[in-house]
């Protein structure tokens with residue numbers, strides 16, 4: 001049974017995984033595949049947690065976080081990027097065209113504009129309305145599983161076992177101005193090691209950062225765990241922390257290894273992974289801890 005190539009992504013994003021698989025099958029690299037796949041969701045205005053149409057921070061700013069990592073261990077990231085919807089492509093440019101790994105805010109935007117990206121208002125009418133409604137009570141509480149479509153983290157393994165990954169988000173809705181999550185942090189929201197596999201995260205970023213979740217999953221796979229076992233252990237590190245009330249927040253992890261085996265696990269129900277493998281592109285409901 002053919003298991004390579006394979007593309008996996010967080011949540012229900014079949015269009016994005018189809019795009020990535022298409023890139024792989026037409027001879028593109030795993031890096032091209034994850035970038036092109038993520039761009040589908042960044043351009044989708046209906047998705048209120050990625051790219052254009054993302055929900056703003058509590059002051060009304062839409063700020064994007066993204067990162068990308070290739071099979072050679074190169075990586076690039078942008079944080080607090082305003083007005084440029086394809087944050088994942090800017091992250092790739094940071095990786096390929098600068099001596100740095102991460103650019104933030106004004107500097108990231110300036111670099112994007114100089115690289116030919118177009119500025120546009122990312123706050124859509126629908127997101128503006130949602131924010132105005134939120135302001136009436138202005139209670140900050142991340143809601144678990146807002147919808148089945150959220151931050152996108154994507155991993156692709158080409159037919160030769162070459163792995164790349166990307167992660168892109170507008171972060172948590174109504175976050176404090178200036179807040180950065182896990183999604184652009186290499187090792188937290190995403191990690192790829194071409195010897196072993198890759199992992200990516202969605203959910204309450206603060207908790208992913210505290211446990212360096214994606215790096216942890218890749219290291220567990222290096223020690224012999226399957227992607228599924230590694231995701232479960234990484235969720236275990238979060239839910240078993242003393243005094244942590246995991247009942248109030250969601251985290252979902254997905255992982256793939258070099259052979260094309262995949263896994264996913266979350267704290268609560270309703271997390272899902274989209275997987276394109278062996279001619280089938282489908283959403284898989286994730287098993288979860290809190291039963």
Ligand code: SD4
Pocket residue numbers: 049150151169170171172180181182183201202203204205206
């Ligand atoms: C963050 N992990 O900024 C992101 C948000 C997210 O589904 O995944 N939302 O913390």
